[in-house]
Amino acid sequence: MVSTESVLTFAAMSLLVIVIPGPSVLFVVGRALAHGRRTALATVLGNVIGCYALVVAVAWGLGALVESSVAVFTGVKLAGAAYLIFLGVQAFRHRGEMRAANLR
Incomplete structure (x- = not known):
């Protein structure tokens, strides 16, 4: 069983990673400001597909x-x-x- 301390540490670090915008978020915001909502949504979709491809490659x-x-x-x-x-x-x-x- 995972200790409570480990779960709380993981939750705190996960929250920190979620709250701080990374390069993907900044890229999407830049695309949205420059090209509009439709382009930003396409950028988000491409980013998600790329992330899932990376997860699948590591899982294999x-x-x-x-x-x-x-x-x-x-x-x-x-x-x-x-x-x-x-x-x-x-x-x-x-x-x-x-x-x-x-x-x-």
């Missing part, structure tokens, strides 16, 4: 695999870096379209 044991294998961990880091570079290049290539959309 992929988290332990990434933790134990240096090669897999390096591959995940390189894939993430490549994706960020791709997003940056796309933003750079389409900056004129973004600027025109922001002027409307």
